[in-house]
Amino acid sequence: MLVIKNTNINPCFNLACEEHLFLARTEEIFMIWQNEPSIIIGVNQNAMSQVNNEYVAENKIKIVRRITGGGAVYHDLGNVNFTFIENESSGETNFSKYIERITTFLKTLGISAKFEGRNDIVVEGLKISGNSEVIKNGRILHHGTLLFDTNLENVSKALFVSKEKYQDKAVDSIRKRVANINDFLENKLTVNDFISQLLRYFTEFGKNTINYDLTAEDIALINDLADKKYSTWEWNIGNSPKYNFHKIEKTKGGVVEIFLDVDSGIIKNISIRGDFFNLQDISLIENFLIGKRHSFAELESALSENFIIEDFFVNISLQELLNCVF
Numbered sequence: 001m002l003v004i005k006n007t008n009i010n011p012c013f014n015l016a017c018e019e020h021l022f023l024a025r026t027e028e029i030f031m032i033w034q035n036e037p038s039i040i041i042g043v044n045q046n047a048m049s050q051v052n053n054e055y056v057a058e059n060k061i062k063i064v065r066r067i068t069g070g071g072a073v074y075h076d077l078g079n080v081n082f083t084f085i086e087n088e089s090s091g092e093t094n095f096s097k098y099i100e101r102i103t104t105f106l107k108t109l110g111i112s113a114k115f116e117g118r119n120d121i122v123v124e125g126l127k128i129s130g131n132s133e134v135i136k137n138g139r140i141l142h143h144g145t146l147l148f149d150t151n152l153e154n155v156s157k158a159l160f161v162s163k164e165k166y167q168d169k170a171v172d173s174i175r176k177r178v179a180n181i182n183d184f185l186e187n188k189l190t191v192n193d194f195i196s197q198l199l200r201y202f203t204e205f206g207k208n209t210i211n212y213d214l215t216a217e218d219i220a221l222i223n224d225l226a227d228k229k230y231s232t233w234e235w236n237i238g239n240s241p242k243y244n245f246h247k248i249e250k251t252k253g254g255v256v257e258i259f260l261d262v263d264s265g266i267i268k269n270i271s272i273r274g275d276f277f278n279l280q281d282i283s284l285i286e287n288f289l290i291g292k293r294h295s296f297a298e299l300e301s302a303l304s305e306n307f308i309i310e311d312f313f314v315n316i317s318l319q320e321l322l323n324c325v326f
Contacts, residue, residue: 002212003203005195006033011040011064011075016226019067020218022085022134022141029085030202030209032195035075038062039158042070042132046240048262048294053326055157057296065236068132068141070119074158078149078180080195088140093133095119098142102129105201111184119144126179146198148181148191233293238265245294249324253277253315256324262294277314285312296326 004021008014014033021029038061039051047063050072056063075081084098099115106113106121113129116122121129121144131144155178182188189197203209214222229235245260254276261269270286285307292302300322303309309318 001028001030001206001209003199003206003209004029004031004212004214005199006031006214009034009036009077010226011035011038011062012226012230013222014081015040015064015066016222016230017214017218018083018085018141018143019229020222020225021083022067022139023137024221025085026087028087029083029212030206031083031085032199033081033083034077034079034191035081036062037074037076037154038064039072039074041065041072041236043067043134044069044241045072046243047237048240048245048265048326049243050159052158053296054323057326059158061158063236064230065239066132066143068134068143070130070132072159073130073145074150074155075145076150076154078147078151078191080146080148080191080198081143082146082198083141083143085139085141087138088135089138091135093135094140095131095133095142098133099129099131099144101202102144102146105198106181108201109197110186111181123179123181123184126177128179128181146181147178148194150180152178152180233265233295237293237295240265245325247324247326249320251276251316251320251324253313253320256313256316256321258324260294260325265293265295267292267294276316279311279314282312294325296322299325 006014006017014035039056041047041050041063043065047065051063082102096115099121103113103115103121111123113121113123119131120127128147129144131142133140133142203211242263245262248255248257254274256272256274256276259271260267267289270289272282272286288306292299300318304318309316309321313321
Protein backbone atom coordinates (compact mmCIF):
# COMPACT_ATOMS: atom_id res chain seq x y z
CA MET A 1 0.00 0.00 0.00
CA LEU A 2 1.27 3.44 -0.94
CA VAL A 3 1.14 5.95 1.92
CA ILE A 4 0.95 9.54 0.69
CA LYS A 5 1.14 12.81 2.59
CA ASN A 6 -0.26 15.29 0.10
CA THR A 7 0.72 18.81 1.23
CA ASN A 8 -1.19 20.73 -1.45
CA ILE A 9 -4.12 22.67 0.07
CA ASN A 10 -5.94 23.60 -3.15
CA PRO A 11 -9.26 21.67 -3.14
CA CYS A 12 -9.38 21.50 -6.95
CA PHE A 13 -5.94 19.87 -7.03
CA ASN A 14 -6.73 17.53 -4.16
CA LEU A 15 -9.98 16.18 -5.59
CA ALA A 16 -8.26 15.78 -8.96
CA CYS A 17 -5.45 13.95 -7.15
CA GLU A 18 -7.93 11.50 -5.67
CA GLU A 19 -9.52 10.81 -9.05
CA HIS A 20 -6.11 10.35 -10.71
CA LEU A 21 -4.95 7.87 -8.07
CA PHE A 22 -8.32 6.12 -8.16
CA LEU A 23 -8.66 5.66 -11.92
CA ALA A 24 -5.15 5.93 -13.36
CA ARG A 25 -3.21 3.84 -10.84
CA THR A 26 -3.53 0.22 -9.75
CA GLU A 27 -1.85 0.28 -6.33
CA GLU A 28 -3.75 0.36 -3.06
CA ILE A 29 -3.34 3.76 -1.43
CA PHE A 30 -3.76 5.62 1.85
CA MET A 31 -3.51 9.41 1.59
CA ILE A 32 -3.72 12.31 4.05
CA TRP A 33 -4.54 15.82 2.84
CA GLN A 34 -5.98 19.17 3.85
CA ASN A 35 -7.84 21.95 2.06
CA GLU A 36 -7.84 25.68 2.48
CA PRO A 37 -11.32 27.01 3.45
CA SER A 38 -13.72 25.43 0.97
CA ILE A 39 -17.02 23.61 0.67
CA ILE A 40 -16.94 20.16 -0.88
CA ILE A 41 -20.31 18.98 -2.18
CA GLY A 42 -21.55 15.53 -3.12
CA VAL A 43 -21.75 14.48 -6.76
CA ASN A 44 -25.57 14.48 -6.73
CA GLN A 45 -26.12 17.75 -4.91
CA ASN A 46 -27.41 21.14 -6.00
CA ALA A 47 -24.47 23.37 -5.13
CA MET A 48 -26.53 26.50 -4.67
CA SER A 49 -28.97 24.99 -2.17
CA GLN A 50 -26.25 23.58 0.11
CA VAL A 51 -24.35 26.74 0.98
CA ASN A 52 -24.85 30.21 2.39
CA ASN A 53 -24.08 31.98 -0.88
CA GLU A 54 -23.70 35.45 0.65
CA TYR A 55 -21.20 34.19 3.22
CA VAL A 56 -19.32 32.10 0.66
CA ALA A 57 -19.04 35.00 -1.82
CA GLU A 58 -17.99 37.48 0.87
CA ASN A 59 -15.26 35.16 2.18
CA LYS A 60 -14.18 33.88 -1.26
CA ILE A 61 -14.70 30.26 -0.25
CA LYS A 62 -14.36 27.76 -3.12
CA ILE A 63 -17.17 25.32 -3.84
CA VAL A 64 -15.89 22.09 -5.40
CA ARG A 65 -17.86 19.00 -6.37
CA ARG A 66 -16.39 15.57 -5.57
CA ILE A 67 -17.06 12.26 -7.38
CA THR A 68 -18.62 10.56 -4.33
CA GLY A 69 -22.14 10.93 -2.96
CA GLY A 70 -23.30 12.24 0.38
CA GLY A 71 -23.63 15.76 1.73
CA ALA A 72 -21.76 19.04 1.71
CA VAL A 73 -18.86 19.51 4.13
CA TYR A 74 -16.78 22.51 5.14
CA HIS A 75 -12.98 22.15 5.04
CA ASP A 76 -10.25 24.31 6.53
CA LEU A 77 -6.72 23.67 7.77
CA GLY A 78 -8.07 22.44 11.11
CA ASN A 79 -9.71 19.55 9.27
CA VAL A 80 -7.75 16.47 8.14
CA ASN A 81 -8.96 14.40 5.19
CA PHE A 82 -8.09 10.75 4.63
CA THR A 83 -8.50 8.60 1.53
CA PHE A 84 -8.38 4.84 1.08
CA ILE A 85 -8.20 3.49 -2.47
CA GLU A 86 -8.24 -0.27 -2.85
CA ASN A 87 -9.06 -2.93 -5.39
CA GLU A 88 -12.58 -4.23 -4.77
CA SER A 89 -14.13 -7.02 -6.83
CA SER A 90 -17.43 -7.30 -4.95
CA GLY A 91 -18.87 -4.11 -6.41
CA GLU A 92 -20.37 -3.22 -3.01
CA THR A 93 -19.65 -0.31 -0.71
CA ASN A 94 -18.20 -1.11 2.70
CA PHE A 95 -18.27 1.88 5.03
CA SER A 96 -17.75 -0.14 8.21
CA LYS A 97 -14.48 -1.66 6.94
CA TYR A 98 -12.77 1.71 6.46
CA ILE A 99 -14.41 3.58 9.31
CA GLU A 100 -13.30 0.85 11.73
CA ARG A 101 -9.69 1.52 10.74
CA ILE A 102 -10.08 5.18 11.70
CA THR A 103 -11.95 4.53 14.96
CA THR A 104 -9.28 2.00 15.94
CA PHE A 105 -6.61 4.65 15.39
CA LEU A 106 -8.56 7.21 17.42
CA LYS A 107 -8.79 4.77 20.30
CA THR A 108 -4.98 4.72 20.46
CA LEU A 109 -5.29 8.41 21.37
CA GLY A 110 -7.81 7.62 24.10
CA ILE A 111 -10.87 8.68 22.10
CA SER A 112 -13.94 6.43 22.24
CA ALA A 113 -15.09 6.95 18.66
CA LYS A 114 -17.74 4.83 16.98
CA PHE A 115 -19.48 4.34 13.64
CA GLU A 116 -23.00 5.77 13.68
CA GLY A 117 -25.74 6.18 11.08
CA ARG A 118 -24.86 5.50 7.48
CA ASN A 119 -21.46 7.25 7.24
CA ASP A 120 -20.47 9.15 10.40
CA ILE A 121 -17.94 8.80 13.20
CA VAL A 122 -19.13 10.22 16.51
CA VAL A 123 -17.69 10.82 19.96
CA GLU A 124 -20.12 11.26 22.86
CA GLY A 125 -22.92 11.78 20.37
CA LEU A 126 -21.12 14.51 18.42
CA LYS A 127 -20.02 14.09 14.81
CA ILE A 128 -16.27 14.34 14.17
CA SER A 129 -16.17 12.69 10.73
CA GLY A 130 -18.29 12.22 7.62
CA ASN A 131 -17.44 9.56 5.03
CA SER A 132 -18.26 8.76 1.42
CA GLU A 133 -17.46 6.09 -1.18
CA VAL A 134 -17.54 5.34 -4.88
CA ILE A 135 -16.77 2.14 -6.80
CA LYS A 136 -15.60 2.04 -10.40
CA ASN A 137 -13.60 -0.35 -12.59
CA GLY A 138 -12.97 -2.77 -9.74
CA ARG A 139 -11.63 -0.04 -7.46
CA ILE A 140 -13.16 1.57 -4.37
CA LEU A 141 -12.43 5.08 -3.14
CA HIS A 142 -13.39 5.77 0.48
CA HIS A 143 -12.66 9.16 1.95
CA GLY A 144 -13.63 11.10 5.03
CA THR A 145 -13.09 14.17 7.14
CA LEU A 146 -11.58 14.37 10.59
CA LEU A 147 -12.59 17.55 12.41
CA PHE A 148 -9.49 18.09 14.49
CA ASP A 149 -9.37 21.83 15.21
CA THR A 150 -11.80 23.29 12.66
CA ASN A 151 -13.46 26.67 13.10
CA LEU A 152 -16.91 25.30 13.91
CA GLU A 153 -18.52 28.74 13.71
CA ASN A 154 -17.46 28.95 10.07
CA VAL A 155 -18.92 25.49 9.46
CA SER A 156 -22.37 26.62 10.55
CA LYS A 157 -22.15 29.95 8.73
CA ALA A 158 -20.94 28.49 5.44
CA LEU A 159 -23.44 25.64 5.33
CA PHE A 160 -26.50 27.46 6.63
CA VAL A 161 -29.17 27.90 3.96
CA SER A 162 -32.91 28.46 4.09
CA LYS A 163 -34.62 25.37 2.66
CA GLU A 164 -37.62 27.50 1.70
CA LYS A 165 -35.57 29.14 -1.04
CA TYR A 166 -34.80 26.02 -3.13
CA GLN A 167 -37.03 23.26 -4.47
CA ASP A 168 -35.30 20.44 -6.33
CA LYS A 169 -34.76 16.69 -6.39
CA ALA A 170 -31.11 16.84 -5.42
CA VAL A 171 -29.63 15.23 -2.31
CA ASP A 172 -29.74 17.38 0.83
CA SER A 173 -27.03 17.38 3.46
CA ILE A 174 -28.06 16.08 6.87
CA ARG A 175 -26.87 18.50 9.55
CA LYS A 176 -25.64 17.09 12.85
CA ARG A 177 -24.03 18.60 15.92
CA VAL A 178 -20.27 18.52 15.41
CA ALA A 179 -17.16 18.71 17.57
CA ASN A 180 -13.39 18.77 17.22
CA ILE A 181 -11.22 15.77 18.04
CA ASN A 182 -8.76 17.93 19.97
CA ASP A 183 -11.50 18.78 22.47
CA PHE A 184 -11.57 15.12 23.55
CA LEU A 185 -7.79 14.71 23.95
CA GLU A 186 -6.35 14.78 27.45
CA ASN A 187 -3.01 15.85 26.02
CA LYS A 188 -3.66 18.42 23.28
CA LEU A 189 -1.92 18.07 19.93
CA THR A 190 -1.23 20.39 17.04
CA VAL A 191 -2.87 19.42 13.78
CA ASN A 192 0.58 18.57 12.37
CA ASP A 193 1.29 16.25 15.31
CA PHE A 194 -2.07 14.59 14.74
CA ILE A 195 -1.27 14.08 11.03
CA SER A 196 2.13 12.61 11.92
CA GLN A 197 0.56 10.11 14.31
CA LEU A 198 -2.10 9.17 11.77
CA LEU A 199 0.52 8.57 9.07
CA ARG A 200 2.75 6.63 11.45
CA TYR A 201 -0.13 4.41 12.51
CA PHE A 202 -1.11 3.40 8.98
CA THR A 203 2.50 3.04 7.88
CA GLU A 204 3.33 0.71 10.77
CA PHE A 205 0.14 -1.34 10.77
CA GLY A 206 -0.65 -1.39 7.06
CA LYS A 207 0.34 -4.28 4.82
CA ASN A 208 3.51 -3.82 2.74
CA THR A 209 3.37 -0.05 3.07
CA ILE A 210 5.61 2.24 1.03
CA ASN A 211 5.89 5.99 1.59
CA TYR A 212 5.21 7.61 -1.77
CA ASP A 213 5.68 11.15 -3.07
CA LEU A 214 3.72 12.31 -6.08
CA THR A 215 5.98 12.36 -9.13
CA ALA A 216 6.33 15.19 -11.63
CA GLU A 217 4.25 13.10 -14.03
CA ASP A 218 1.54 12.58 -11.38
CA ILE A 219 1.43 16.30 -10.64
CA ALA A 220 1.22 17.26 -14.32
CA LEU A 221 -1.72 14.90 -14.89
CA ILE A 222 -3.44 16.05 -11.71
CA ASN A 223 -3.06 19.72 -12.60
CA ASP A 224 -4.50 19.03 -16.05
CA LEU A 225 -7.54 17.30 -14.52
CA ALA A 226 -7.93 20.08 -11.96
CA ASP A 227 -7.90 22.73 -14.70
CA LYS A 228 -10.27 20.90 -17.04
CA LYS A 229 -12.73 19.61 -14.44
CA TYR A 230 -12.45 20.58 -10.79
CA SER A 231 -11.75 24.28 -11.39
CA THR A 232 -14.66 24.73 -13.79
CA TRP A 233 -18.03 26.29 -13.12
CA GLU A 234 -19.59 23.60 -15.37
CA TRP A 235 -18.55 20.76 -13.02
CA ASN A 236 -18.90 22.48 -9.66
CA ILE A 237 -22.09 24.48 -10.20
CA GLY A 238 -23.51 23.78 -13.65
CA ASN A 239 -23.65 20.06 -12.93
CA SER A 240 -26.41 20.71 -10.38
CA PRO A 241 -29.90 19.30 -11.02
CA LYS A 242 -32.77 21.56 -12.06
CA TYR A 243 -34.19 23.67 -9.27
CA ASN A 244 -36.71 26.38 -8.49
CA PHE A 245 -35.68 29.30 -6.31
CA HIS A 246 -37.96 31.62 -4.33
CA LYS A 247 -36.98 34.36 -1.91
CA ILE A 248 -38.67 37.34 -0.31
CA GLU A 249 -36.44 40.09 1.00
CA LYS A 250 -37.35 43.32 2.78
CA THR A 251 -35.14 46.26 1.72
CA LYS A 252 -35.20 49.97 2.48
CA GLY A 253 -36.87 50.46 -0.90
CA GLY A 254 -39.60 47.90 -0.25
CA VAL A 255 -40.21 44.17 -0.45
CA VAL A 256 -38.60 42.26 -3.35
CA GLU A 257 -39.83 38.77 -4.26
CA ILE A 258 -37.82 36.65 -6.70
CA PHE A 259 -38.85 33.47 -8.52
CA LEU A 260 -36.23 31.58 -10.57
CA ASP A 261 -36.21 28.43 -12.69
CA VAL A 262 -32.64 27.17 -13.09
CA ASP A 263 -31.35 24.28 -15.22
CA SER A 264 -27.67 23.24 -15.29
CA GLY A 265 -26.89 26.42 -13.39
CA ILE A 266 -28.47 28.65 -16.07
CA ILE A 267 -31.44 30.94 -15.35
CA LYS A 268 -34.27 29.79 -17.65
CA ASN A 269 -37.05 31.95 -16.23
CA ILE A 270 -37.26 34.78 -13.71
CA SER A 271 -40.05 36.80 -12.18
CA ILE A 272 -39.43 39.85 -9.98
CA ARG A 273 -42.33 41.07 -7.85
CA GLY A 274 -42.79 43.32 -4.82
CA ASP A 275 -44.02 46.66 -3.52
CA PHE A 276 -40.91 48.62 -4.54
CA PHE A 277 -41.06 51.65 -6.88
CA ASN A 278 -39.46 51.57 -10.32
CA LEU A 279 -38.66 54.20 -12.96
CA GLN A 280 -38.07 51.74 -15.82
CA ASP A 281 -39.74 48.50 -16.92
CA ILE A 282 -38.60 45.61 -14.69
CA SER A 283 -39.07 43.20 -17.61
CA LEU A 284 -35.87 44.64 -19.12
CA ILE A 285 -33.95 43.24 -16.14
CA GLU A 286 -35.86 39.95 -16.22
CA ASN A 287 -35.20 39.35 -19.93
CA PHE A 288 -31.55 40.32 -19.53
CA LEU A 289 -30.99 37.76 -16.76
CA ILE A 290 -32.46 34.83 -18.71
CA GLY A 291 -29.55 32.73 -19.99
CA LYS A 292 -27.13 34.01 -17.34
CA ARG A 293 -25.46 31.74 -14.80
CA HIS A 294 -26.99 31.72 -11.33
CA SER A 295 -23.68 32.99 -10.02
CA PHE A 296 -23.27 35.89 -7.60
CA ALA A 297 -20.08 37.15 -9.24
CA GLU A 298 -21.41 36.84 -12.81
CA LEU A 299 -24.71 38.58 -12.07
CA GLU A 300 -22.97 41.33 -10.13
CA SER A 301 -20.65 42.02 -13.06
CA ALA A 302 -23.35 41.80 -15.75
CA LEU A 303 -25.86 44.04 -13.95
CA SER A 304 -23.33 46.68 -12.90
CA GLU A 305 -21.97 46.97 -16.44
CA ASN A 306 -25.36 47.24 -18.17
CA PHE A 307 -27.83 48.95 -15.82
CA ILE A 308 -28.23 51.70 -13.26
CA ILE A 309 -30.09 49.56 -10.75
CA GLU A 310 -31.62 52.50 -8.90
CA ASP A 311 -33.53 53.39 -12.11
CA PHE A 312 -35.35 50.06 -11.85
CA PHE A 313 -35.48 49.65 -8.07
CA VAL A 314 -35.80 52.97 -6.26
CA ASN A 315 -33.74 53.08 -3.04
CA ILE A 316 -32.50 49.50 -3.61
CA SER A 317 -28.79 48.97 -4.27
CA LEU A 318 -27.23 46.38 -6.53
CA GLN A 319 -25.96 44.44 -3.52
CA GLU A 320 -29.42 44.40 -1.97
CA LEU A 321 -30.89 43.11 -5.23
CA LEU A 322 -28.22 40.41 -5.50
CA ASN A 323 -28.99 39.29 -1.97
CA CYS A 324 -32.55 38.68 -3.15
CA VAL A 325 -31.33 36.27 -5.85
CA PHE A 326 -29.31 34.01 -3.50
